[in-house]
Amino acid sequence: MDTPIDQQPETSMKTVVYHQFGESDVLQVVSSDIPSPQDGEVLIRVHGAGLNPIDWKTRKGFGFVAQQIESSLPWTPGYDVAGEVVAIGSGVTTLAPGDRVMGMVGFPLGGGAYSEYALARADELAMVPEELDLVTAGALPLAALTAWQALFEVAELEPGQKILVHAGAGGVGHLAVQFALARGAHVIATASSGNRDFLAELGVHEVIDYHSTDFADECFGLDVVLDLVGGDTGKRSLRTLGDNGTLVTIPTVTADEVVSAAEAQGLRAHGMTVRPDVFHLDEIAELIEDGDVKVHIEQAFALDQVAQAHQLLEGGHVRGKLVLDCSQLTD
Incomplete structure (x- = not known):
């Protein structure tokens, strides 16, 4: 039975971590404290977290990010996030609680999107068009x-x-x-x-x-x-x-x-290496609003199905995108 996030205690959250590099079984769902937004940051209740090839490559210890984070594990993967702003830090004037936002966050060394709540800098986030549900939007940014x-x-x-x-x-x-x-x-x-x-x-x-x-x-x-x-x-x-x-x-x-x-x-x-750019995201959101671009989700997984999602991602040949529905747990 799926458990809505609203029934979770509001001081703790479920988040995905790994303590070592390896196969998909190193991914664990653990409880941790909900963080507080600092200056220039917002706290997002995550609905969708996109899965990208860099996620499994880093998990296996491949590439630049893996080299950089190796000494600071455990680490929460994920750079794609969409959800609802629930709290704002000091100095944030462009966003308010209740706003529907998406962004490429914590790139490259922060990560953190595979979680029920995530912190992001306000200047990394774009508004999600009404035409796009928040789980689908989570698969878009990167x-x-x-x-x-x-x-x-x-x-x-x-x-x-x-x-x-x-x-x-x-x-x-x-x-x-x-x-x-x-x-x-x-x-x-x-x-x-x-x-x-x-x-x-x-x-x-x-x-x-x-x-x-x-x-x-x-x-x-x-x-x-x-x-x-x-x-x-x-x-x-x-x-x-x-x-x-x-x-x-x-x-x-x-x-x-x-x-x-x-x-x-x-x-x-x-x-080339991708970089966060909120102005580009705004232009992309406009194309979605106009009906010129559609995001195809091949499959959405609950947060605790993350290992299964990684196996499919690593196999390649996915049509469109895979996404974690971070508001859902299977048990």
């Missing part, structure tokens, strides 16, 4: 900001340009194709055959089934490639670029080799 910054800051995508998005049905991908379409680009995406209809419904112009078709034989003269796969896929994508085209590769582990391969061929490629 993936949406990654797509937005890659397309419009790094690649400088313009109306009428042709773009290829690898893994177009995934968390970042399904938002990137919609942003590119809203900007007036011609959008091609790679996906499995099972995701063809999903992408067609989003408005993608051409879907290439990567199991049966080599995208490098199908695409040429592209203005932009958004590489969400990395490695060999990123390097082979260079063949599809036009003379003035740009490739943006997201997986950090292979970014250097993709960029080096581009330089060797006299082509442009960039890696």
Whole structure:
């Protein structure tokens, strides 16, 4: 039976922690005190906390964040949060209790979203459009900001340009194709055959089934490639670029080799790291309000199903996003 958060004692909360790096079974749900917002902070009653690949990679001890937090475990993961403001710290004038907010918080070393309550800086938070429920909104910030910054800051995508998005049905991908379409680009995406209809419904112009078709034989003269796969896929994508085209590769582990391969061929490629940006989130929220962008949730999990959620996340091939419904516990 699901237990609404309102029946929890108001001085303590459930939160997810791990004390060591490892498989999904290191994730534990524990009780801790509800924190108080300090200067410039707000306390959020969390409804949705998005799951992102960086979450499982850090949990396993991979990457920059893991190196930095190793000596300060236990740690609560999660950077994506949406919920309701319940308290504000001194100096906060832009938000009030009851506001529906979302943001990419605690990035990169703070984390803290996998919890019934979370602290966030007021300047990290955007208002959630009425069209979006708070659990769904929790899945949006990191993936949406990654797509937005890659397309419009790094690649400088313009109306009428042709773009290829690898893994177009995934968390970042399904938002990137919609942003590119809203900007007036011609959008091609790679996906499995099972995701063809999903992408067609989003408005993608051409879907290439990567199991049966080599995208490098199908695409040429592209203005932009958004590489969400990395490695060999990123390097082979260079063949599809036009003379003035740009490739943006997201997986950090292979970014250097993709960029080096581009330089060797006299082509442009960039890696990037997402950053919080409340103004970008506001623009994204407007697209959602206007009906131009939809967030697809593949599955929502209760807070104490976090290990199961991580297993699915780590397996890859999720359509859209996974999210924790932090207002629910299964027992």
